[in-house]
Amino acid sequence: MSTQNTIGVIDLFCGIGGLSHGMFKEGFDIIAGFDIDDTCKYAYENNNKSKFYNQDIKTVTIEQINNLFANYDIKVLAGCAPCQPFSSYAFKVKDKDKNKYDLLYEFGRIVEGVLPDIVTMENVSQILSFKQKPVLNDFVDLLKKNQYQVDYKIVYCPDYGIPQTRKRIVLLASRLGKISLIPPTHTKNKYKTVRQTIGKLPPIKAGEICPSDPLHRARALSxxxxxRIESTPIKGSWKDWDESLILDCHKKDSGKSFGSVYGRMNWDEPAPTMTTLCTGLGNGRFGHPEQNRAISLREAAMFQTFPKSYKFFSPKEEISITKASRYIGNAVPPKLGKITAKSIKKHLDEIKSNK
Structure with a gap:
C-alpha cells in the first residue's frame, strides 16, 4: 500500500475507539487498535476502518508495531491506559490489580522500541498525585531521554465543547519539534449544556426502549x-427526599458528603463525568433533568460526543446496558480525539512552514 504524506495511528488500549474515531474524522489513517477486551472488536473495526487486535500490551512486540507502521510517513502512537488505578475511587479503596499500574510502563517500552514521530496519552488528572509510583514523571522522563519534546496539561472538557465536567491529562510528545494542545474553543458562557445535547430526544420511561432508536433505553427502576426519583426536584438529589426514602448510609455523617448521588442533572450546565456506571440512578448525578429515570445509553453516548451513527453492537447482537455503559464510560470522547488530531496537524504544519 502506498501512503505518501499520510499520518498513521496505532491506538493501544483502544476500547471501542473513541480516541481513534476523533482522529479518523480528522483524516488520519487508523492502522490498528489493541485491547484486551475482545468484545470491542466490532465497534472498533466498523467505525474506524481499522484492524482490531485482541492482545495484552505485555505481549505486543516492537517488530509487530514497526511492521504496522511501515508504509506511513508520520507515525502516531496513542496510549490511553485504563485509568481505574489512578482514579479518585482507587485512592479510597485497596486496588486488587497492582499490575494495572504498570501499563504506562509497558506503553513506554513500546515507545522506546519504536520511536514513533508523535506520542499522545490521555488519563485521569489524579495521575499527577498518584502516590504508589511516579508513573507520569517516569513516562515523561523516558520521552525526554528519547529526544521527544513533551507538553501535557489538565483539560477541562467543557473548554473544548464536550458537554461533561470531565477533567483529563492530555499529553503530546514529538521528535519533530515543539508541540502543544490547541487553545480552548469554548468560554464558560458558551459551554455545551445538557439541554443542547439531549433536549430533543424523545421522552422514555424507566425500563423503556425508544422504538426509533434501540440505544435510547433506560434501566428499569424498583x-x-x-x-425516589419522583421525589427529586429539578437540580435536586437525595437531600430533598422525605426521611422515609433516604438510605441508611446517607443518614450517617460519612454518607452526607455524597450529595449528588441519586441527583438529577441540570438542564443548563454540562453533565457530570460519564463513568462505566452512568446509566444507574444511584451511582452519581445521573438522573434525567425532568423524566423519572436515569439517563439512557444514547444520552450517555451523546455526552461522550459519540455520533448517532456510531455502531456499538453488531446487528446480530443483543444490546446490553451493562456492556454498553462500560464501553461508553471507558471511552475517550471522540471530540477530544479530534482536538488531539487538530493539535497534531497544527504541529506538522508549523514544522513544514519552518523548513
Whole structure:
C-alpha cells in the first residue's frame, strides 16, 4: 500500500475507539487498535476502518508495531491506559490489580522500541498525585531521554465543547519539534449544556426502549427507586427526599458528603463525568433533568460526543446496558480525539512552514 504524506495511528488500549474515531474524522489513517477486551472488536473495526487486535500490551512486540507502521510517513502512537488505578475511587479503596499500574510502563517500552514521530496519552488528572509510583514523571522522563519534546496539561472538557465536567491529562510528545494542545474553543458562557445535547430526544420511561432508536433505553427502576426519583426536584438529589426514602448510609455523617448521588442533572450546565456506571440512578448525578429515570445509553453516548451513527453492537447482537455503559464510560470522547488530531496537524504544519 502506498501512503505518501499520510499520518498513521496505532491506538493501544483502544476500547471501542473513541480516541481513534476523533482522529479518523480528522483524516488520519487508523492502522490498528489493541485491547484486551475482545468484545470491542466490532465497534472498533466498523467505525474506524481499522484492524482490531485482541492482545495484552505485555505481549505486543516492537517488530509487530514497526511492521504496522511501515508504509506511513508520520507515525502516531496513542496510549490511553485504563485509568481505574489512578482514579479518585482507587485512592479510597485497596486496588486488587497492582499490575494495572504498570501499563504506562509497558506503553513506554513500546515507545522506546519504536520511536514513533508523535506520542499522545490521555488519563485521569489524579495521575499527577498518584502516590504508589511516579508513573507520569517516569513516562515523561523516558520521552525526554528519547529526544521527544513533551507538553501535557489538565483539560477541562467543557473548554473544548464536550458537554461533561470531565477533567483529563492530555499529553503530546514529538521528535519533530515543539508541540502543544490547541487553545480552548469554548468560554464558560458558551459551554455545551445538557439541554443542547439531549433536549430533543424523545421522552422514555424507566425500563423503556425508544422504538426509533434501540440505544435510547433506560434501566428499569424498583418501585422504591421510582418513588425516589419522583421525589427529586429539578437540580435536586437525595437531600430533598422525605426521611422515609433516604438510605441508611446517607443518614450517617460519612454518607452526607455524597450529595449528588441519586441527583438529577441540570438542564443548563454540562453533565457530570460519564463513568462505566452512568446509566444507574444511584451511582452519581445521573438522573434525567425532568423524566423519572436515569439517563439512557444514547444520552450517555451523546455526552461522550459519540455520533448517532456510531455502531456499538453488531446487528446480530443483543444490546446490553451493562456492556454498553462500560464501553461508553471507558471511552475517550471522540471530540477530544479530534482536538488531539487538530493539535497534531497544527504541529506538522508549523514544522513544514519552518523548513
Amino acid at each position: 418501585e422504591l427507586n421510582l418513588r
